[in-house]
Amino acid sequence: MSSIKREMRKKKLQEFFNNFKQNKMGITGAAILSFFILASVFGPMIFPFDPMEFGVAGPMEPPSSSHILGTDDLGRDIFRNLLAGGRVSLMVGVLATVISMFLGTTIGIVSGYFGKKTDIILMRFTDFFLVIPWLPLVLVLAAILGTSIWNIIFVIGITSWAGTARVVRSQTLSIKERPFVERIRAIGADDKTIMIRHILPNVFPLVFANTILISAVAIISETTLSFLGLGDTTRPSWGMMLNYAFESGAASTGAYWYFLPPGICVVLVVLSFTFLGYAFDEILNPKLRRR
Amino acid sequence: MKKNENIVDVKGLKVQFDIKQSFLQEIFTKKRKIVKAVDGVDLKINKGEIVSLVGESGSGKTTLGKAILDLVPVTEGEILFKGKKIDFSNKKEVKKFRHKAQMIFQDPYQSLDPKSLVIDAVAEPLEINNLVKTAEERKEKVIKALEDSGLAPGENFLYRFPYELSGGQRQRAAIAGSLILNPDFIVADEPVSMLDVSVRTGILKLLLGLKESRDLAFLFITHDLSLAWLISDKIAIMYLGKIVEIGESDEIIKKSLHPYTQALLSIMPIPEVHKNRNRKVLEGEIPNPSEIPKGCRFNTRCVHAFDKCKEVEPKLIEIKDGHFVACHLFEEEYNGI
Amino acid sequence: MELLKINNLKTYFEISAGTVKAVDGVSFSLNYGESLGLVGESGCGKTTTALSINRLLPQEGKILGGEILLEGRDISKLKESEIKKLRWNEISMIFQGAMNALNPVMKIGDQIAEAIVLHKKVSYKEAIKRSKELFELVELEPERITNYPHEFSGGMKQRAMIAMALACDPKLIIGDEPTTALDVMVQAQILNLLDKLRKELNMGIIIITHDLSILGETCDKIAVMYAGKIAEFGTVEDIYNNNMHPYTNKLLSSFPNIHKEKIIPEPIEGVPPDLINPPSGCRFHPRCPYAQDICAKEEPMMTKVSEGHEYACHFGGVFNEKE
Numbered sequence: 001m002s003s004i005k006r007e008m009r010k011k012k013l014q015e016f017f018n019n020f021k022q023n024k025m026g027i028t029g030a031a032i033l034s035f036f037i038l039a040s041v042f043g044p045m046i047f048p049f050d051p052m053e054f055g056v057a058g059p060m061e062p063p064s065s066s067h068i069l070g071t072d073d074l075g076r077d078i079f080r081n082l083l084a085g086g087r088v089s090l091m092v093g094v095l096a097t098v099i100s101m102f103l104g105t106t107i108g109i110v111s112g113y114f115g116k117k118t119d120i121i122l123m124r125f126t127d128f129f130l131v132i133p134w135l136p137l138v139l140v141l142a143a144i145l146g147t148s149i150w151n152i153i154f155v156i157g158i159t160s161w162a163g164t165a166r167v168v169r170s171q172t173l174s175i176k177e178r179p180f181v182e183r184i185r186a187i188g189a190d191d192k193t194i195m196i197r198h199i200l201p202n203v204f205p206l207v208f209a210n211t212i213l214i215s216a217v218a219i220i221s222e223t224t225l226s227f228l229g230l231g232d233t234t235r236p237s238w239g240m241m242l243n244y245a246f247e248s249g250a251a252s253t254g255a256y257w258y259f260l261p262p263g264i265c266v267v268l269v270v271l272s273f274t275f276l277g278y279a280f281d282e283i284l285n286p287k288l289r290r291r
Numbered sequence: 292m293k294k295n296e297n298i299v300d301v302k303g304l305k306v307q308f309d310i311k312q313s314f315l316q317e318i319f320t321k322k323r324k325i326v327k328a329v330d331g332v333d334l335k336i337n338k339g340e341i342v343s344l345v346g347e348s349g350s351g352k353t354t355l356g357k358a359i360l361d362l363v364p365v366t367e368g369e370i371l372f373k374g375k376k377i378d379f380s381n382k383k384e385v386k387k388f389r390h391k392a393q394m395i396f397q398d399p400y401q402s403l404d405p406k407s408l409v410i411d412a413v414a415e416p417l418e419i420n421n422l423v424k425t426a427e428e429r430k431e432k433v434i435k436a437l438e439d440s441g442l443a444p445g446e447n448f449l450y451r452f453p454y455e456l457s458g459g460q461r462q463r464a465a466i467a468g469s470l471i472l473n474p475d476f477i478v479a480d481e482p483v484s485m486l487d488v489s490v491r492t493g494i495l496k497l498l499l500g501l502k503e504s505r506d507l508a509f510l511f512i513t514h515d516l517s518l519a520w521l522i523s524d525k526i527a528i529m530y531l532g533k534i535v536e537i538g539e540s541d542e543i544i545k546k547s548l549h550p551y552t553q554a555l556l557s558i559m560p561i562p563e564v565h566k567n568r569n570r571k572v573l574e575g576e577i578p579n580p581s582e583i584p585k586g587c588r589f590n591t592r593c594v595h596a597f598d599k600c601k602e603v604e605p606k607l608i609e610i611k612d613g614h615f616v617a618c619h620l621f622e623e624e625y626n627g628i
Numbered sequence: 629m630e631l632l633k634i635n636n637l638k639t640y641f642e643i644s645a646g647t648v649k650a651v652d653g654v655s656f657s658l659n660y661g662e663s664l665g666l667v668g669e670s671g672c673g674k675t676t677t678a679l680s681i682n683r684l685l686p687q688e689g690k691i692l693g694g695e696i697l698l699e700g701r702d703i704s705k706l707k708e709s710e711i712k713k714l715r716w717n718e719i720s721m722i723f724q725g726a727m728n729a730l731n732p733v734m735k736i737g738d739q740i741a742e743a744i745v746l747h748k749k750v751s752y753k754e755a756i757k758r759s760k761e762l763f764e765l766v767e768l769e770p771e772r773i774t775n776y777p778h779e780f781s782g783g784m785k786q787r788a789m790i791a792m793a794l795a796c797d798p799k800l801i802i803g804d805e806p807t808t809a810l811d812v813m814v815q816a817q818i819l820n821l822l823d824k825l826r827k828e829l830n831m832g833i834i835i836i837t838h839d840l841s842i843l844g845e846t847c848d849k850i851a852v853m854y855a856g857k858i859a860e861f862g863t864v865e866d867i868y869n870n871n872m873h874p875y876t877n878k879l880l881s882s883f884p885n886i887h888k889e890k891i892i893p894e895p896i897e898g899v900p901p902d903l904i905n906p907p908s909g910c911r912f913h914p915r916c917p918y919a920q921d922i923c924a925k926e927e928p929m930m931t932k933v934s935e936g937h938e939y940a941c942h943f944g945g946v947f948n949e950k951e
Binding site: 189 | 401402415468
Binding site for chain 3: 577
């Protein structure tokens with residue numbers, strides 16, 4: 001049907017991009033993030049290698065023309081490790097966020113929409129995840145489940161949805177009182193239809209902005225876990241690199257090329273996600289948008 | 292098709308809500324606080340008839356309208372639709388009833404999903420009831436409903452978002468969504484009160500036209516007596532959850548009996564110079580429906596109230612053909628005034 | 629005596645889409661103890677006119693021309709610090725839905741007293757005493773100044789807001805849809821109250837409303853606005869019984885009148901114009917059933933019917949001839 005419909009969508013998208021273009025924070029975030037995504041997707045293709053292979057060069061070599069970021073204590077190329085680590089870190093960020101977004105949105109909408117007992121039970125459950133000290137829980141879970149990358153994603157996803165659920169619930173509470181929901185109920189729509197077709201699209205901008213911030217948290221979490229030695233030893237993430245650097249005493253020996261690059265990368269990626277989060281919030285939330 | 296065929300028959304309808312109390316109050320007080328929003332209402336609406344429900348806010352008029360459509364739970368009483376009692380616990384039956392009984396809401400700025408295109412919003416009832424198979428059919432039906440609601444040509448409105456329409460256009464789109472299932476009965480809750488005066492009459496004309504052409508029955512809820520007079524066949528005046536007077540609309544406006552109706556009439560804004568009009572501005576405001584006065588519920592504000600009014604609740608009695616009033620002044624045993 | 633005189637006021641809004649000519653050459657005057665109804669559909673500039681008077685315009689809004697004379701002194705060019713002194717002391721405003729503007733966790737009397745202390749050099753004790761007087765003035769029980777907002781009904785809250793507006797004995801009160809959110813009965817009470825107050829206190833009152841039918845009881849004069857301009861200005865009698873502008877006529881007939889025939893009036897076709905690119909000539913011509921060629925070309929001047937009754941139309945009273 002609908003070339004017109006498609007055109008409408010196109011128009012909306014265009015409007016969004018026009019707004020986005022004017023948002024300096026958003027542009028900066030998008031630029032940094034796309035750089036890292038491109039680098040970690042194509043980097044390992046351009047420099048095919050096994051990042052875990054040691055002895056490509058001598059240990060702890062400072063940056064040189066053959067190894068632009070030097071080597072680590074086992075003689076691995078840091079630049080190549082960085083590229084491969086970016087893949088892992090970004091993947092953890094994205095997948096953990098998807099889990100967290102799904103859990104948070106579902107629980108938030110169901111809780112807010114049905115209210116009463118459902119709300120009380122689900123919200124106490126949410127409070128539980130909101131107040132338990134995050135790090136010890138993650139440590140315990142990671143220790144029990146083992147340190148594969150999938151477990152780390154799972155653990156981060158399952159511990160970070162509570163905030164989203166709270167925000168979504170409060171938004172749902174206000175949306176479900178809006179007259180249009182009542183009108184749709186008067187038409188004869190059931191609860192599922194109302195939640196999926198009407199409440200979800202209306203909370204989505206909020207979820208989206210909130211979720212991007214969670215990606216940043218997820219990447220930091222992965223770094224923290226790995227740094228504490230609970231990372232996946234078979235995959236070189238930025239966190240693992242920092243962990244190795246710390247263990248080999250790079251900081252005290254002045255091997256800045258070992259710990260600085262992964263550190264800077266984590267900071268930049270997290271910053272880019274945060275920038276994007278704020279930018280989307282500003283664009284999608286008309287109350288914040290300046291005329 | 293008989294003209295006087297009954298569409299909706301409400302019998303002894305009551306709607307009560309529990310007031311939410313604070314946690315401590317809930318523990319220490321045994322008594323539940325109850326709001327009697329609708330407190331025993333009988334109302335009949337026939338085919339091709341517009342009945343207006345007039346009252347101030349807090350009179351329970353909107354709650355009554357919603358209760359008839361099962362949008363708020365009914366505490367007591369029954370609703371007959373085309374002579375058949377509706378069992379609100381039966382989901383299938385309710386769905387069938389919803390199919391034939393629709394609602395138009397007050398605020399057209401809020402009653403359409405801001406994220407839905409007009410075509411999707413209007414077609415939604417069809418999808419919920421599985422009434423369309425192809426996209427073509429869907430589009431055709433939506434265009435027809437839009438044009439029946441005065442948005443012509445319908446094609447021009449299909450792919451717009453609510454915020455791209457004016458207030459009047461939005462209300463028409465919402466009406467199209469109600470019409471698409473060919474209902475027999477529509478509850479219209481203050482459908483024009485949020486619109487500019489110049490747009491209002493267009494919507495009223497549309498509703499009247501629908502009544503004529505489709506023999507639709509309407510319950511028209513409004514706070515504006517003059518609008519009620521203009522559009523309806525019958526007017527029911529509500530005060531604190533009860534109907535205090537009901538009759539043909541001209542009868543109510545020209546020969547009102549209940550002191551409350553008379554007060555409402557006397558302050559009704561009319562675009563005329565009336566510096567010396569005999570206005571009966573009532574003191575105070577409508578009491579809280581959780582504390583309904585004993586006896587006649589209007590006695591606290593009534594200028595004619597006498598002892599009996601504070602003790603006995605008056606019944607709705609027929610004074611003249613089809614003109615009912617609930618006031619002790621008009622009971623046979625009373626010989627005053 | 630003249631309290632307020634507005635001459636050719638122009639207030640424009642600069643927004644990204646262009647310049648919105650919200651108020652474009654509005655003139656009227658108001659005497660002490662008089663009340664004026666400013667009527668029009670949404671977006672006609674009636675609220676902007678009011679906000680221009682006490683300069684509460686949003687950032688984008690600028691007064692670009694004309695003068696606003698309060699007791700003969702032009703206040704349209706005053707500095708922000710000077711206009712601040714006028715607000716509340718000389719001109720106060722009652723907003724639409726103002727009753728929701730009360731702080732829910734503060735006693736109403738304290739809120740009024742706070743406002744008084746802020747504007748007058750008096751002690752808190754005196755301010756409380758004044759609050760009690762004000763409560764009496766607006767027909768509330770003075771003992772209730774210790775109540776919290778939730779203990780008041782909507783009508784009582786609106787009375788409290790009026791009391792607050794009266795706190796510093798203003799000469800002019802502007803009510804922006806002061807009764808719109810209220811019930812008919814309460815609306816009648818509030819309008820009665822405002823009427824009583826202006827006579828007792830010899831204040832000028834401007835009531836801004838979209839509801840032409842409520843003004844019959846309370847106003848002396850009515851200004852009908854359309855698309856940023858005054859379409860017709862006159863006494864209540866002039867506007868109700870002897871109107872000359874087709875818009876006034878149409879607007880008036882949109883209200884049902886139970887003393888007249890029971891017919892649904894014809895709606896005014898079309899929508900109010902976009903004020904960034906207003907129509908040429910008479911701004912009402914695209915919607916006017918009596919429009920001729922000249923209406924699109926030439927802007928009509930204000931034509932005087934009698935003292936104080938003016939209208940802007942090339943064919944004033946044309947609707948009377950047809951009937």
